[in-house]
Amino acid sequence: xxxxxxxxxxxxxxxxxxxxxxxxxxxxxxxxxxxxxxxxxxxxxxxxxxxxxxxxxxxxxxxxxxxxxxxxxxxxxxxxxxxxxxxxxxxxxxxxxxxxxxxxxxxxxxxxxxxxxxxxxxxxxxxxxxxxxxxxxxxxxxxxxxxxxxxxxxxxxxxxxxxxxxxxxxxxxxxxxxxxxxxxxxxxxxxxxxxxxxxxxxxxxxxxxxxxxxxxxxxxxxxxxxxxxxxxxxxxxxxxxxxxxxxxxxxxxxxxxxxxxxxxxxxxxxxxxxxxxxxxxxxxxxxxx
Amino acid sequence: xxxxxxxxxxxxxxxxxxxxxxxxxxxxxxxxxxxxxxxxxxxxxxxxxxxxxxxxxxxxxxxxxxxxxxxxxxxxxxxxxxxxxxxxxxxxxxxxxxxxxxxxxxxxxxxxxxxxxxxxxxxxxxxxxxxxxxxxxxxxxxxxxxxxxxxxxxxxxxxxxxxxxxxxxxxxxxxxxxxxxxxxxxxxxxxxxxxxxxxxxxxxxxxxxxxxxxxxxxxxxxxxxxxxxxxxxxxxxxxxxxxxxxxxxxxxxxxxxxxxxxxxxxxxxxxxxxxxxxxxxxxxxxxxxxxxxxxxxxxxxxxxxxxxxxxxxxxxxxxxxxxxxxxxxxxxxxxxxxxxxxxxxxxxxxxxxxxxxxxxxxxxxxxxxxxxxxxxxxxxxxxxxxxxxxxxxxxxxxxxxxxxxxxxxxxxxxxxxxxxxxxxxxxxxxxxxxxxxxxxxxxxxxxxxxxxxxxxxxxxxxxxxxxxxxxxxxxxxxxxxxxxxxxxxxxxxxxxxxxxxxxxxxxxxxxxxxxxxxxxxxxxxxxxxxxxxxxxxxxxxxxxxxxxxxxxxxxxxxxxxxxxxxxxxxxxxxxxxxxxxxxxxxxxxxxxxxxxxxxxxxxxx
Ligand SMILES: Cc1ncc(C[n+]2csc(CCOP(=O)(O)OP(=O)(O)O)c2C)c(N)n1
Ligand code: SF4
Ligand SMILES: [Mg+2]
Numbered sequence: 001x002x003x004x005x006x007x008x009x010x011x012x013x014x015x016x017x018x019x020x021x022x023x024x025x026x027x028x029x030x031x032x033x034x035x036x037x038x039x040x041x042x043x044x045x046x047x048x049x050x051x052x053x054x055x056x057x058x059x060x061x062x063x064x065x066x067x068x069x070x071x072x073x074x075x076x077x078x079x080x081x082x083x084x085x086x087x088x089x090x091x092x093x094x095x096x097x098x099x100x101x102x103x104x105x106x107x108x109x110x111x112x113x114x115x116x117x118x119x120x121x122x123x124x125x126x127x128x129x130x131x132x133x134x135x136x137x138x139x140x141x142x143x144x145x146x147x148x149x150x151x152x153x154x155x156x157x158x159x160x161x162x163x164x165x166x167x168x169x170x171x172x173x174x175x176x177x178x179x180x181x182x183x184x185x186x187x188x189x190x191x192x193x194x195x196x197x198x199x200x201x202x203x204x205x206x207x208x209x210x211x212x213x214x215x216x217x218x219x220x221x222x223x224x225x226x227x228x229x230x231x232x233x234x235x236x237x238x239x240x241x242x243x244x245x246x247x248x249x250x251x252x253x254x255x256x257x258x259x260x261x262x263x264x265x266x267x268x269x270x271x272x273x274x275x276x277x278x279x280x281x282x283x284x285x286x287x288x289x
Numbered sequence: 290x291x292x293x294x295x296x297x298x299x300x301x302x303x304x305x306x307x308x309x310x311x312x313x314x315x316x317x318x319x320x321x322x323x324x325x326x327x328x329x330x331x332x333x334x335x336x337x338x339x340x341x342x343x344x345x346x347x348x349x350x351x352x353x354x355x356x357x358x359x360x361x362x363x364x365x366x367x368x369x370x371x372x373x374x375x376x377x378x379x380x381x382x383x384x385x386x387x388x389x390x391x392x393x394x395x396x397x398x399x400x401x402x403x404x405x406x407x408x409x410x411x412x413x414x415x416x417x418x419x420x421x422x423x424x425x426x427x428x429x430x431x432x433x434x435x436x437x438x439x440x441x442x443x444x445x446x447x448x449x450x451x452x453x454x455x456x457x458x459x460x461x462x463x464x465x466x467x468x469x470x471x472x473x474x475x476x477x478x479x480x481x482x483x484x485x486x487x488x489x490x491x492x493x494x495x496x497x498x499x500x501x502x503x504x505x506x507x508x509x510x511x512x513x514x515x516x517x518x519x520x521x522x523x524x525x526x527x528x529x530x531x532x533x534x535x536x537x538x539x540x541x542x543x544x545x546x547x548x549x550x551x552x553x554x555x556x557x558x559x560x561x562x563x564x565x566x567x568x569x570x571x572x573x574x575x576x577x578x579x580x581x582x583x584x585x586x587x588x589x590x591x592x593x594x595x596x597x598x599x600x601x602x603x604x605x606x607x608x609x610x611x612x613x614x615x616x617x618x619x620x621x622x623x624x625x626x627x628x629x630x631x632x633x634x635x636x637x638x639x640x641x642x643x644x645x646x647x648x649x650x651x652x653x654x655x656x657x658x659x660x661x662x663x664x665x666x667x668x669x670x671x672x673x674x675x676x677x678x679x680x681x682x683x684x685x686x687x688x689x690x691x692x693x694x695x696x697x698x699x700x701x702x703x704x705x706x707x708x709x710x711x712x713x714x715x716x717x718x719x720x721x722x723x724x725x726x727x728x729x730x731x732x733x734x735x736x737x738x739x740x741x742x743x744x745x746x747x748x749x750x751x752x753x754x755x756x757x758x759x760x761x762x763x764x765x766x767x768x769x770x771x772x773x774x775x776x777x778x779x780x781x782x783x784x785x786x787x788x789x790x791x792x793x794x795x796x797x798x799x800x801x802x803x804x805x806x807x808x809x810x811x812x813x814x815x816x817x818x819x820x821x822x823x824x825x826x827x828x829x830x831x832x833x834x835x836x837x838x839x840x841x842x843x844x845x846x847x848x849x850x851x852x853x854x855x856x857x858x859x860x861x862x863x864x865x866x867x868x869x870x871x872x873x874x875x876x877x878x879x880x881x882x883x884x885x886x887x888x889x890x891x892x893x894x
Contacts, residue, residue, distance in 0.1 A: 012707065013745060045726045047567070050737075058734050058746060061707075063726035065570055066736035067563065068593050074527075074560040078567020079726065081525050081553070082575065086726055107556040263546025265524075270572030270725055271698065272549060274522025274691050280547065281686050284516055288506040289336070289683070 006035045009044075011061035017052060022173035022199030023120050027059050029176050030089065030118070033183040034062070039087055047076040049092030049101065051127045053120035053199070056091050070101030073108045073117060080115050083268040084258050087187060088115040094135040095125045098154050102134070109165035109192055114256040116186040116193045119156065120173075122201035123208050130204030140207060155243050156196045161234060161250050167193030168234070168250040170243075172213050173200065178221075178246060185248060191256040198246075220247030307497035309364040311446065312371040315438070316357030316388060317380030319350055326378070326435035327358035330442065331507065333456045334362050335680055338502030342796070343678040344370045344873065347617050349532070355383050360678075362446075364499050368644055368679060368796025372877045375494055376445055377414070378438045380421070382406060389414060395493050399441045399483065401434065417441070417486050424478050433475040440479025444487060447495040450480050506645075506683050510674040510793075513645040514604055515540035516684070517652030518576060522691050524550030525575040527564035529557055529583060532616050533672045534606040537578040558583035562590040562603060570599050570735065572698060572725035574656055578604035581623050582613070584667075588631045591665045595635025596737045598713065598721070598760065600659035604652075604668045606675040607792075609871050618871030619673045621792055622844035624852070627667045628821045634757075636662065636764045639821035641669040643776070643795035646681040647818065648674065653689055654772070661694035662763050663723055669820065671843065673793035673873045695722045701730030709733045709743035715755055719762035764822050774819035775827055778802065785811045786883055787835035791820065791849055793873065794841050800876035805883050812883065817849070825856040838863045839886055841879050845869040 009031035017023050034044055044062035048054040050069035057064030063086075067075045076090035097105050097119045108117065123135040124142065131144035135156070139148040160168040167189040171179040179197060186193035198213050218241050220226045226247075227233055234250040258264065265272060315326045324345075331341050343360040361371045374391035377384070379400040385407070389398060392414035400406035401421040408416035419441045425433035436457075443450055453476055454469075461468040484491065515537045518526070524545065528538040542552045555561040561577040568575035579587070584605045594601035607623045609615025627639050638658055642651040648670060655666040701710070701724065712733040714721040721742075724731030734744035739756060741747040768774055778799070779787075786805070790798045795816045805812040815831055817824070832838055832853070840850040840863060847865040854860045866882040868874055 011709070040729075042727055042729050042732055045571075055746075058736065061732060063732060064734050065567070065597070066734070066738065067566075068589055068737055071559060071563040071590065074555065074563040075567035075570075077553075078525075078527065078564035078569075078575065079571045080567075081527075081551075081564065082568035082571030082573035083725075083727060086571065103556050104560055107560070111553075261551045263549065264551050265549025267549070268571075268573075268727075269524040269550060269568070270727070272524060272573075274524075274574060276520050276522075276548070276689075278686055281520060284519070284544070285506060285684055288508040288512065289504050 004035050004038055004040060006031050008041050009034050009061050011059065013059050015055065015059050017055070018203050020202040021052065022122060022197070022201070023053055023056060025173040025176050025179065026118065026120055026197055026199055027056055029179040029183050030056075031060060033180045033187065036180070037184055037187060043085070044087045044089065045079050047072050047079060047088065047090045049096035051093035051096050051125070052201070053091065053093040053126070054096060070096050070099070071104065072096060073101060073104040076115050077108060077111070077113050080113050080258070081269065083270040085268050089118065089187070090115060091118040091120065093126065094119060094121040094123060094133045098134045098156060106159070106163045109160055109163040109194065111257050112164065112166055112192045112254070114190055114192070114258055116183070116195065118183065119194070119196045120199040121156070121196050122199050122205055124201050124205045126201045126204060137207070142204070155238070156194070157238050157243050157249050158235065160194050161231070165194050166191035166252045166254055167248070169193070169195045169248045171195060171197045171246050172217055173197055174210055174213070175246065178219070182248060189251065191254060216244045218245050220245050220249065306493065307495050308375070309497045310361070310367065310371070311363070311376070311494065311496055312359060312361045312374045313376045313378070313442065314357055314359040314374055314388060315378040316355065316384030319347065319354045319356040320352040321380060322432070322435050323356050323358060323380070326438060327360055329453065329456055329460070330439055331360050331678065333453050335505065335507035336455070337452060338499030339363060340366045340680040341507060341678065342367045342369065342680070344673065345676060349617055355387060357384060357388065362496065364497055366680070369800055370797070370873050370875050372875050376442060378442065379406060380434070385409065397445055397494065399438065399445070415490070417483065419479065419482050419486065421479070424482065425475055428475050428478070429471055433472055436472045436475035437479035440476035441483035443476065443480045444483035444491070445494050447492070450476050504683060505680050507678060507680050508645055509536065509676050509678045510645045510648045510670055511536035511606065511676065512540055513649040514578070514652045514668065514670070517649040518656070519544055519548070520689050521653040521656040522574045523576055523656070524548060525568050525573055526577060527553045527555045527561040527575070528577045529555050529561050529579065531580045531583050533608055533675045534578045534580050534583070534604065536675070537604060558586040559590060562587040562601070566590060566594050566599050566601055569601060570726070572696070576602035576604065576656070578606065580606050580608045581610045581626070584623065584626065584630070591637070592631040592633055592635055593737045594665040595631070595637060595760070596633070597735045598663040598723070599735070600663055601665040602655045602659050602668060603665065604670065607669065607671040615871045617672070619671060619793070619873045620843050620869060620871070621671050622848065622869070623669070624820065624844070624848040627669055628852070634761065636664040636760055637821060638662070638664065638666040638764065638767065639669055640666065641791045641818060641820045643674065643792050643816050643818065644681060645674070645679050646684065649684050650688065651818070657690070657692040658767070660696065661692055661720070662767070663694065663720060664763060669792065671792045677793065695720055697722055697724040697728060697731060700728055703730040709745070711742040712744050713740060713742045713756060713759070715742060715759050719759045768819065768822050768824040768826065771819045771824070774817070774824035776816040776818060777831070779813040779815070779831060781811045781813065782834070783811050784813045784831070784835040785837065786887055787831055787838045788812065788814045788841060788879065788883065789817065789838060789849070789853065790841045791817045794843070797874040797876045797879055798841055801879035801883060804876065804880050808884070810887060823852060823856045828853070829857050832857050832859050835862070837886060837890065839866055839883055840864070841866045841874060841882075843868050843874065
């Protein structure tokens with residue numbers, strides 16, 4: 001069996017991100033993680049939203065679809081339904097997943113399809129040049145909130161756990177080792193995995209900077225006896241640290257959507273013979289006579 | 290062995306007046322069994338070889354509120370709600386009050402004595418009170434009151450009680466016990482009671498025998514679409530419930546697991562359409578179905594399908610708009626939105642079947658076109674077509690062919706390992722080979738941003754023009770390739786009046802045409818089936834040759850008429866008859882409008 005390397009996932013396209021943007025590391029971590037898992041580039045589908053972050057699918061050598069703002073998750077779920085043998089990774093920004101697409105995010109977590117969702121959370125709208133996001137902190141000044149944001153920031157981790165996600169993790173793009181390992185764990189997890197990655201926007205977010213995160217983040221692996229299978233511990237820890245933690249926050253073994261659908265073919269729908277059996281056609285027609 | 294006795298009186302068979310076309314309506318409170326009464330009645334008559342057309346009047350309430358089911362029975366094909374009514378079965382006074390005006394002087398109202406029915410003063414029809422509930426209660430349960438009502442109908446129409454036994458057995462056998470016998474007895478008793486009441490007047494509404502009794506299907510347009518989708522190879526349907534589209538997903542929820550597929554009820558229509566796009570991109574055949582409000586939400590994603598050249602089929606079952614509008618009523622007002630609704634310019638196909646059998650075959654064709662041209666296809670219906678239950682010839686499996694166009698599903702030899710597959714290769718016909726995820730040698734990028742041949746974002750002017758031209762050129766031969774873009778009923782070269790419609794107006798127009806011809810007028814008919822791209826070349830000669838053109842459509846602004854004017858010209862001779870009160874066209878609406886138009890013209894000349 002051939003082994004894949006990170007080079008197999010590189011396509012030579014130069015990203016149009018600002019130098020220093022956190023998204024570079026997310027791209028690298030996906031590429032390295034995929035290689036570590038020995039995936040073939042053609043068996044990986046990266047489905048991304050719209051935003052600076054959404055460009056990521058164009059920078060990874062694999063199948064990929066860069067769709068419309070906020071809809072990476074339903075497209076990704078459709079891809080998985082169409083071909084359950086593919087490794088499907090959805091990716092996008094905090095605006096993509098927690099503003100315009102938040103309905104899909106919550107329902108995707110409830111549904112628990114076997115896909116991985118990576119949010120590049122820079123707590124701002126990068127592509128549209130620096131407006132507030134649902135992840136912006138109270139008082140955060142942006143072009144759309146010149147007096148400071150007066151809406152409460154959303155807490156993705158708590159929301160994910162209460163929405164039924166079976167793998168909930170948070171990372172920091174500068175900690176590429178933990179990020180890569182977490183992406184690998186997320187892909188290997190049977191069910192929906194959400195990984196919220198603090199991925200600093202060096203151009204528009206002058207508050208939540210690399211230094212700010214280094215100062216404020218706590219690694220769960222540094223907390224003695226932290227048990228990601230313990231629901232209560234996960235919620236308490238998030239509250240205690242104001243959600244500023246990294247690592248796998250919560251993980252639960254349960255059947256994925258794919259495993260629960262009654263009658264769903266083992267074979268990918270994309271490779272099935274589409275012709276209806278004539279006997280079945282006759283039977284269905286007769287129901288209307 | 291059944292033990293009830295068949296007491297059908299055969300003496301009265303020799304009626305001198307036999308109806309070949311009869312309209313029957315059952316009405317009462319929603320949730321009261323009106324549906325099953327209509328179902329048993331129509332299923333039986335369909336099997337006897339009659340052609341049926343059933344149209345339900347219902348409201349958005351689940352329980353309570355007036356509902357009725359008007360079913361037309363004919364010895365010949367019918368596809369319109371009849372102008373008037375012969376028999377009204379009433380389970381409450383409201384049914385009488387709301388519907389008696391449709392009855393003609395030979396018509397009858399058969400009403401449950403329980404609610405002490407009153408005949409309105411100006412009613413031309415006769416009222417026959419029959420103790421539906423009392424007879425049923427005496428036999429065991431008042432639930433069988435609708436069987437008594439059916440029995441009473443048998444006496445009026447001279448149907449054999451025995452003819453109902455097969456359908457009754459199918460429904461009640463699984464319920465066990467002596468339910469079959471009890472229900473048959475209820476029909477029998479209703480029959481006898483009514484027979485006595487009618488006395489001398491018995492033979493006025495006798496139904497002629499059906500001539501050609503071979504088996505035909507009886508179904509709603511939505512069922513035809515759902516069965517068409519299944520036959521076309523659909524294995525996955527994401528959808529969000531809405532009237533009048535929900536039957537499509539409900540049918541497939543039951544049937545898809547039999548072929549390894551499934552339905553997902555999504556969180557909204559945006560999720561539904563984007564999941565379908567994702568699944569089609571992956572190589573499956575998927576689609577979604579909704580009505581106007583849902584289609585409005587889907588527009589951005591339909592543009593994504595057009596831009597990324599990902600096949601997509603969306604069914605729009607039009608209902609009364611705008612906003613929540615008239616959610617349970619007939620309208621054809623999404624036409625422009627379906628053609629032009631999305632932002633930007635994409636190749637898109639809009640197909641509008643006008644009967645349930647066309648809906649079946651057009652659904653399959655929609656999937657083939659979506660795959661062959663790699664673009665979105667809207668299958669447009671209206672509430673009347675989606676929900677009216679009609680008799681059609683049994684669908685022909687031999688006519689079903691699945692065509693997937695330039696689809697590549699197995700590994701490709703690669704010259705340069707790192708090269709991207711040219712998914713958007715500029716070709717003569719504009720269609721590029723489409724490879725699905727998982728295929729070795731086929732890696733490429735897909736994006737809604739303008740892109741080059743390998744799918745990489747590219748905003749240069751020359752590339753933009755090349756890719757835009759390539760996409761738009763794809764449909765240049767569609768109007769010629771599409772089977773029967775218009776249904777033509779033009780027997781005469783001289784045309785005083787040409788009637789044009791789309792979707793469910795077909796039956797009403799056909800009947801109006803027939804009557805106008807009986808009046809000695811040269812009246813012809815086109816029903817448009819391919820709405821976009823518009824088959825202008827096929828339509829133009831007929832419009833050129835007509836003195837006047839009357840376009841019948843269920844909307845307030847004459848959308849189809851405007852599309853014809855835009856594509857064919859002849860702005861002055863094209864007139865409209867518009868209906869947007871929520872009810873379907875009946876033949877007389879169109880007949881009257883045609884007559885008036887021509888009389889006006891003759892007077893002016
Ligand atoms: C329907 C729609 N509305 C608005 C936009 C404009 N838009 C593009 S990206 C974006 C937000 C980007 O923020 P985020 O998702 O956080 O991504 P980032 O650029 O920060 O990575 C917006 C509002 C759009 N493309 N589509
Ligand atoms: S604007 Fe911000 S998010 Fe966008 S590329 Fe630049 S640094 Fe990254
Ligand atoms: Mg952002």
